Amino acid sequence: MVRVQTIEEDSWQAPYSDRQQEEATGVIENGGLLFFPRLAFTLSEAERRFLVPDAVGQKVKNVSFDIRNGTLRGSALEGADAAALRDMLERYARQALALVRSLLPHYAPTLEQARTSYRPVEAAGRTTSWRKDDTRLHVDAFPSSPNQGQRLLRVFSNINPEGKDRVWNIGEPFEAVAQRYLPSIAASSSGYARLLRALGITKSLRTEYDHIMLQMHDRMKADKDYQATAASMQLRMPPGSTWIVYTDSVSHAALSGQFMMEQTFLLRPAAMLDPSRSPLRILERMVGRALA
Numbered sequence: 505m506v507r508v509q510t511i512e513e514d515s516w517q518a519p520y521s522d523r524q525q526e527e528a529t530g531v532i533e534n535g536g537l538l539f540f541p542r543l544a545f546t547l548s549e550a551e552r553r554f555l556v557p558d559a560v561g562q563k564v565k566n567v568s569f570d571i572r573n574g575t576l577r578g579s580a581l582e583g584a585d586a587a588a589l590r591d592m593l594e595r596y597a598r599q600a601l602a603l604v605r606s607l608l609p610h611y612a613p614t615l616e617q618a619r620t621s622y623r624p625v626e627a628a629g630r631t632t633s634w635r636k637d638d639t640r641l642h643v644d645a646f647p648s649s650p651n652q653g654q655r656l657l658r659v660f661s662n663i664n665p666e667g668k669d670r671v672w673n674i675g676e677p678f679e680a681v682a683q684r685y686l687p688s689i690a691a692s693s694s695g696y697a698r699l700l701r702a703l704g705i706t707k708s709l710r711t712e713y714d715h716i717m718l719q720m721h722d723r724m725k726a727d728k729d730y731q732a733t734a735a736s737m738q739l740r741m742p743p744g745s746t747w748i749v750y751t752d753s754v755s756h757a758a759l760s761g762q763f764m765m766e767q768t769f770l771l772r773p774a775a776m777l778d779p780s781r782s783p784l785r786i787l788e789r790m791v792g793r794a795l796a
Contacts, residue, residue, distance in 0.1 A: 506674045506737060506754070507536035511607075514542040516599040520607050526777075528607050532657075533781045535677055537739070537749045538607070544744035545599065545661040545765050551592050554581075555665050555763055557624050559589065565630070566623040566766075569593035593620045593765075600659040600767035604748070610777055611657070616770040627670075628760035638758045640725040641675040641734055643783075644751040645717035650710045653784035653796035655771040656752040662743050664763045669740040675755030676735050678783055681720060684730070686790055689719045713784055713795035717752070724755070753783050 509531045511524075520528070528538055547555070560567050560578050567578040569590060576590040597620040605612045627639060634640070644656050662670045675681070692715035700706045710718075724730060738759075741747055749756070773782035780786075788795050 507531055507534070508539050508739065509536060510539050510541060512542060513540055514544070516543065517602045517606055525607060525609060529610055529777050532608075532748060532750055533776055533778050535750070535754055535781075537674070537747055537754065539739075539741070540746040541742070542744065543603075543661075543746040545596055545663055545746070547592070547663060550588065552665065553585075554589055554592065554622070555624065555663070557626070557762070559622070559624050565625045566621040567593065569597065569620045569622075571597045571617055571620065589622070593622055596620055596622075596661070596765045597767055601769075603659065603746075604657070604769060607748075611769075611771055611775055614772055614775040615657075616654075618768040618770050620768075621766045623764045623766065624762065626760070626762040627758045634725055635722055637725060639760075640731050641673060641736065641755050641757045642721050642724045643678065643681065643717065643753065643755055645714065645721040647718060648706055650706055650708050650714040651752075651770060652708065652711050653713050653773060653782070655750055655773060655776070655782060657748070657769040657771055658751050659746065659748050659767040659769075660741070661746040661765040662741050662761065662763070663765055664743045664761065667743055668760075668762060669742050670761030670764055671759040672739045672741070673736040673757040673759060674739060675757070678753040678755070679786060681724065681755055682783075682787060682790060685720050685723045686716065686787070688723075689716055692716075711796040713787065716787055716795065717783065753781075 509528065532538055558580055561580045564578045567589065569576050571594060576586060579586050579589055581589055601617055692712045697710040701709050773779040773784050776782060784796055
């Protein structure tokens with residue numbers, strides 16, 4: 505059973521005691537989830553006009569903002585509307601960063617803030633390929649953006665205006681998933697990884713770790729028997745709530761929900777309180793060699 509630690513706080517910059525910080529870090533590093541039932545990302549009255557599914561372009565499921573270069577992608581909006589939506593995502597990015605720095609200060613010196621996303625499309629019933637179907641249990645891995653062993657720490661907030669929960673399934677521990685699929689995953693080719701990078705298909709070099717994680721992601725989603733029988737627990741996150749989780753190690757499926765904010769952070773395993781709990785170190789122990 506996944507541990508869910510509920511934190512009754514409604515401020516993005518709340519002060520936390522050393523004990524609270526250490527406990528929260530331990531929960532997520534050991535495959536748990538931090539849940540804030542009263543921590544809302546509040547929209548202005550003007551921003552509520554973005555609570556429509558067609559805020560994103562055709563065949564796109566989310567709008568993304570990169571605070572590192574200020575770019576907004578995936579929006580169907582233009583001009584002043586696009587600028588206002590960008591400002592909304594930037595505000596969420598800054599509030600999510602403040603939350604992580606306050607609750608998980610051990611990570612602050614080396615934490616890298618990656619993309620912010622707004623997801624106005626209903627998760628249930630989307631027409632998509634099995635590989636992109638996030639209603640199936642999976643661990644996160646990205647084909648074009650290798651993270652080379654870095655952790656994927658993510659903050660989510662439900663901003664649904666109609667009282668609709670965000671519903672997730674949380675699956676079995678990472679080690680159990682790896683034990684099921686790792687034996688059948690062939691070693692990667694360094695030459696192929698270099699070719700992908702040279703052609704611009706990947707933004708950086710795909711390591712053997714990235715190869716294994718992508719294979720696990722795909723095999724989990726393609727395995728109908730696994731999807732039907734894997735042990736899981738359902739979580740319902742209501743509007744006005746926020747949660748933090750390592751989605752590279754916590755098997756999850758987004759069953760339903762609409763209008764959600766998300767912030768991704770990257771963290772080197774060495775910056776964790778317990779680096780041995782990272783997927784990189786777990787997989788390296790299982791195969792007996794370095795993977796990144």
